Amino acid sequence: MSCVSGNFLNGTFCSNSCPAGKYGNSAQNLCSSCHSLCSSCFGPTNSDCNACNPGYTKIGNLCTINCLPNQYVDNSSPPSCKNCDTSCATCNSSAINSCLSCAGPSLFLDVSVCKTKCPNGKYKNTSNQTCSVCHPNCALCDGQDLNQCSGCNNGFYLEGTSCSAGCPPGKYPNTTGNICSVCNSKCSLCTGSSENECQECKNSYFLKGTSCVVSTSCGIGFYANTSNNKCDSCHPTCLNCDGPTNLSCTACGGPLYLDTVLKKCTAVCPPMTQPGTNVCIPFSCHSNCLTCSGPNANQCSTCSPGRYQDNTSCPLCPANCATCQSAAICLTCQGTNNFYQNTCVGNCPDTTYSVNLAGVKTC
Numbered sequence: 001m002s003c004v005s006g007n008f009l010n011g012t013f014c015s016n017s018c019p020a021g022k023y024g025n026s027a028q029n030l031c032s033s034c035h036s037l038c039s040s041c042f043g044p045t046n047s048d049c050n051a052c053n054p055g056y057t058k059i060g061n062l063c064t065i066n067c068l069p070n071q072y073v074d075n076s077s078p079p080s081c082k083n084c085d086t087s088c089a090t091c092n093s094s095a096i097n098s099c100l101s102c103a104g105p106s107l108f109l110d111v112s113v114c115k116t117k118c119p120n121g122k123y124k125n126t127s128n129q130t131c132s133v134c135h136p137n138c139a140l141c142d143g144q145d146l147n148q149c150s151g152c153n154n155g156f157y158l159e160g161t162s163c164s165a166g167c168p169p170g171k172y173p174n175t176t177g178n179i180c181s182v183c184n185s186k187c188s189l190c191t192g193s194s195e196n197e198c199q200e201c202k203n204s205y206f207l208k209g210t211s212c213v214v215s216t217s218c219g220i221g222f223y224a225n226t227s228n229n230k231c232d233s234c235h236p237t238c239l240n241c242d243g244p245t246n247l248s249c250t251a252c253g254g255p256l257y258l259d260t261v262l263k264k265c266t267a268v269c270p271p272m273t274q275p276g277t278n279v280c281i282p283f284s285c286h287s288n289c290l291t292c293s294g295p296n297a298n299q300c301s302t303c304s305p306g307r308y309q310d311n312t313s314c315p316l317c318p319a320n321c322a323t324c325q326s327a328a329i330c331l332t333c334q335g336t337n338n339f340y341q342n343t344c345v346g347n348c349p350d351t352t353y354s355v356n357l358a359g360v361k362t363c
Contacts, residue, residue: 003029023048036078037063046079070103087114102129120151137163139178152178172197186212201229223248237265239278252278288314320344338363 003014009030010018018024018031023041025032034041037056038049052063064073067081072091074082084091087107088099102114108124109115110131118124118131123141125132134141140151142161152163157173159180167173167180172190174181183190186205187198201212206224208217208231215224218231223241225232234241237256238249252258252265258279259266269280274294285292288307289300303314308324317324321344322332333344338354340363348354348363355362 005029035063037065046075072098085114105129121153123148135163154178184212203229205229206231239265254278318343320346333361336361 001009001012003009007014007016007029008018008024008026010022015031020040021034021038022031023034023043032044035044035046035049037046037053038051039053040050041048042050046064047060047062049058049061049063052058055065056063057066065079065081067073070084070089070091071081072084072093074080082094085094085096085099087096087103088101089103090100091098092100097112099109099112099114102109105126106116107114108118108129108131110118110122115131120139121134122131123134123143132144135144135146135149137146137153137156138149138151139153140149142148142150147160147162149158149161149163152158154175156163156165157167157178157180159167159171163178169188170183171180172183172192174193181193184193184195184198186195186202187200188202189198189200191197191199191210196209196211198207198210198212201207204214205212206215206218206229208219208222213231218224220240221234221238222231223234223243225244232244235244235246235248237246238251239253240251241248242250246265247263249258249263249265256265256267256278257269257275258264259270259273260280260282261270266280269275272285273280273282275281283295286295286297286300288297288304289302290304291301293299293301293312298313300309300312300314303309306317306322307314308317308326310326315327318327318330320334320337321330322334324330329342330339330344333339337344337346338348338361340348340352345363352363
């Protein structure tokens with residue numbers, strides 16, 4: 001026996017509607033029974049309910065039994081309550097990886113599993129008892145912010161509680177542990193902890209290659225540059241120096257001599273100096289000389305008063321001469337002496353007398 005389309009067989013009768021507890025099954029044109037949890041329905045399962053039988057709860061179109069907090073509904077027929085894993089407060093099966101929330105404050109939900117310890121990259125979020133994701137820079141953390149890190153992912157380095165791509169002055173990125181480690185005490189910037197891994201130096205130290213040294217250790221051909229705390233090269237003419245120019249030399253090498261006044265290395269020493277061991281040594285003229293080429297009495301260029309030039313020597317003028325041209329020729333006389341035939345005499349000889357000519361006493 002069957003019914004025409006739009007009518008449903010209920011017992012031996014065809015009707016366009018079905019009684020309570022049944023629904024119109026249009027595929028077979030008959031009234032089929034609802035799921036045992038449904039009092040009225042539009043399909044065969046407990047998720048096709050319009051209303052539930054007493055003792056069951058309707059959630060949307062689903063009728064389900066009321067289970068304890070640490071139980072779940074097993075949707076077998078008939079449905080029943082089964083216990084969650086002991087780590088779960090709520091769940092959707094008895095498996096350990098089916099938790100929806102955790103039992104107890106010491107457990108934290110991580111992808112449906114309740115754990116006492118969160119994996120790397122996550123932290124214990126006590127606000128919702130879950131393992132929440134750290135900041136992307138952090139491998140370990142106590143919270144979601146950048147300043148709550150306790151370990152860093154590769155390419156980032158821990159300084160305090162933050163993970164950054166670089167480190168502050170005085171520290172370097174240490175890939176062993178991904179931390180900012182302290183430079184050698186002489187370095188202000190470095191690539192490692194040893195004293196030969198410096199990039200910049202602290203005050204009172206100077207960078208020589210990759211080491212920080214005291215000023216006296218810059219070495220031959222270098223000077224301690226206080227403007228950049230580096231051992232910089234001297235001018236090529238200098239053996240040692242205290243600056244970068246050819247007028248900053250403090251020592252000379254090879255055939256050159258240090259002009260200590262100009263601080264210059266020169267092949268020829270300036271006047272009033274003479275070559276020493278790579279240095280121009282200042283000297284004073286001999287008392288016979290007014291100017292000279294050396295300190296000796298035979299190195300006069302011009303003569304002191306009361307002396308005359310004899311090649312590079314300056315002998316005394318004859319007695320009573322103030323100035324003279326030679327041992328035999330006076331040019332001016334001392335005191336009250338009279339000028340007489342290129343000599344100076346105290347008294348004019350017989351047949352002559354003393355006369356003042358233009359201020360010069362002359363016989």
